[in-house]
Amino acid sequence: MKDPNPSTFDTAVIGAGLAGLVAANRLADAGRSVIVVDGLGASGGRSRTSLLADHLVNQGPHALYVGGHADRALQRLGIPVEGGAPPTRGTRGLYDDRLHLLPAGPVSLLRTSLLSPVEKITVGALLARLPRLDPVPLDDVTVDDWIDSVTRREAVRNLLAALFRLATYVNCPELLSAGAALRQLSMAVDDGVLYLHGGWQTLVDGLTTRAEAAGVVFRYDGSVTGVLGESPRLAIRTATEDLSARTTIVAAGGPETAERLTGATGLVEAAGPPTRVAVLDLALDHQPDHRFVLGIDHPVYFSVHGPPARLAPDGQATASAVRYLHPRADGPADENRSALEDIAAASGVQASSLLADRYLHAMTVAHGIPLAERGGLAGRPGIDAADRPGVLIAGDWVGPEGMLADAAAASAWAAADVLLGTP
Numbered sequence: 001m002k003d004p005n006p007s008t009f010d011t012a013v014i015g016a017g018l019a020g021l022v023a024a025n026r027l028a029d030a031g032r033s034v035i036v037v038d039g040l041g042a043s044g045g046r047s048r049t050s051l052l053a054d055h056l057v058n059q060g061p062h063a064l065y066v067g068g069h070a071d072r073a074l075q076r077l078g079i080p081v082e083g084g085a086p087p088t089r090g091t092r093g094l095y096d097d098r099l100h101l102l103p104a105g106p107v108s109l110l111r112t113s114l115l116s117p118v119e120k121i122t123v124g125a126l127l128a129r130l131p132r133l134d135p136v137p138l139d140d141v142t143v144d145d146w147i148d149s150v151t152r153r154e155a156v157r158n159l160l161a162a163l164f165r166l167a168t169y170v171n172c173p174e175l176l177s178a179g180a181a182l183r184q185l186s187m188a189v190d191d192g193v194l195y196l197h198g199g200w201q202t203l204v205d206g207l208t209t210r211a212e213a214a215g216v217v218f219r220y221d222g223s224v225t226g227v228l229g230e231s232p233r234l235a236i237r238t239a240t241e242d243l244s245a246r247t248t249i250v251a252a253g254g255p256e257t258a259e260r261l262t263g264a265t266g267l268v269e270a271a272g273p274p275t276r277v278a279v280l281d282l283a284l285d286h287q288p289d290h291r292f293v294l295g296i297d298h299p300v301y302f303s304v305h306g307p308p309a310r311l312a313p314d315g316q317a318t319a320s321a322v323r324y325l326h327p328r329a330d331g332p333a334d335e336n337r338s339a340l341e342d343i344a345a346a347s348g349v350q351a352s353s354l355l356a357d358r359y360l361h362a363m364t365v366a367h368g369i370p371l372a373e374r375g376g377l378a379g380r381p382g383i384d385a386a387d388r389p390g391v392l393i394a395g396d397w398v399g400p401e402g403m404l405a406d407a408a409a410a411s412a413w414a415a416a417d418v419l420l421g422t423p
């Protein structure tokens with residue numbers, strides 16, 4: 001029987017977001033004593049879900065990549081992943097202020113007014129090649145350079161850039177690794193994504209309950225200010241006390257925090273700039289005309305998440321509009337909001353259907369970008385980048401696997417593996 005309150009924990013996990021929760025569950029399953037510390041008052045981090053009118057809204061629209069690292073980690077931990085796939089038929093692209101059928105498959109490619117006949121042939125050939133493209137030689141090529149190498153046609157270039165934005169959330173093709181972007185796009189095209197019933201809170205609740213049952217201790221009352229000492233005698237310092245642990249996993253968001261807590265250097269630079277978006281979440285009393293609209297010549301998109309996910313009362317709709325921000329220019333909040341209202345209006349949202357809205361300015365989707373100049377995913381800081389024995393790092397900017405929540409889950413899993421000595 002595990003001591004519920006040992007004087008020294010085997011591992012202190014700092015941060016109770018998806019990464020911290022995955023790591024804590026794995027370690028506790030192996031019989032380790034684990035304490036999770038978070039200053040936010042509850043677990044979940046950016047995977048929390050809240051209420052807007054009677055609608056469930058994530059921290060901005062969230063889609064789980066089917067077969068990705070997060071999905072696999074959740075399946076292995078026995079956490080149910082249930083939801084609906086976004087519609088692919090009838091999706092629209094917004095180009096030159098007009099809606100066009102989005103060329104998402106062979107039929108819509110033939111019918112779309114977005115592309116000329118020659119451009120349709122180019123896009124058809126590219127989409128057919130996509131699954132067979134080897135991303136490895138493109139890891140150190142930027143998305144901009146890769147697009148340059150495959151087409152000079154403006155509409156095709158815009159379409160490719162929009163699809164990469166959609167799959168990666170990154171609006172920075174001059175820095176983003178084409179290899180990383182292509183892996184992400186292929187995963188979305190091959191296996192699709194799920195909008196989760198009940199929102200991502202179901203994952204948070206499932207992981208938290210499971211961890212508690214396995215003996216993990218949660219402390220939500222104090223932000224950690226430093227990881228002091230040396231493994232196996234680490235002091236995890238909060239405003240009120242020092243917690244004693246043999247090892248730690250810092251899963252506390254971004255590279256600035258990891259540098260501050262561990263004393264590591266160079267993490268911010270290696271992670272690249274954060275990926276940020278402005279979001280308008282909408283509770284609507286009926287479905288808008290269009291359920292999925294992708295900005296082709298503007299970095300925006302609109303999607304109704306509920307249904308297909310169970311987020312809204314029957315007959316109503318939960319939707320989000322997103323503006324992808326450039327890492328070096330968040331832009332003024334009022335300008336972002338008005339761009340979001342424009343795409344919602346273009347998607348057929350009527351003011352009379354609006355029950356409630358919530359605007360989120362410059363939300364950090366991921367604390368980094370896989371940079372072409374660092375060789376893409378492989379160039380991100382590793383789980384051992386703090387360079388201190390027994391001090392590991394996890395998050396959506398860490399490690400060579402996946403992007404977004406997939407990177408958070410993969411790095412957390414790998415950090416737990418190291419502490420468990422699992423090959």
Ligand SMILES: Cc1cc2nc3c(=O)[nH]c(=O)nc-3n(C[C@H](O)[C@H](O)[C@H](O)COP(=O)(O)OP(=O)(O)OC[C@H]3O[C@@H](n4cnc5c(N)ncnc54)[C@H](O)[C@@H]3O)c2cc1C
Nearest residue numbers: 015017018019038040045046060062063223224252404405
């Ligand atoms: C608008 C938006 C849309 C997104 N869409 C998608 C999507 O479609 N698909 C996808 O896969 N991912 C998506 N993501 C990304 C996904 O939410 C994150 O990758 C994932 O939640 C990261 O989990 P994490 O545990 O690494 O970090 P977080 O969730 O940020 O958790 C970190 C935790 O650490 C805590 N913490 C911070 N500092 C300290 C400290 N000093 N002491 C103690 N605790 C601390 C925080 O309170 C927080 O709870 C989206 C994110 C946003 C914002």
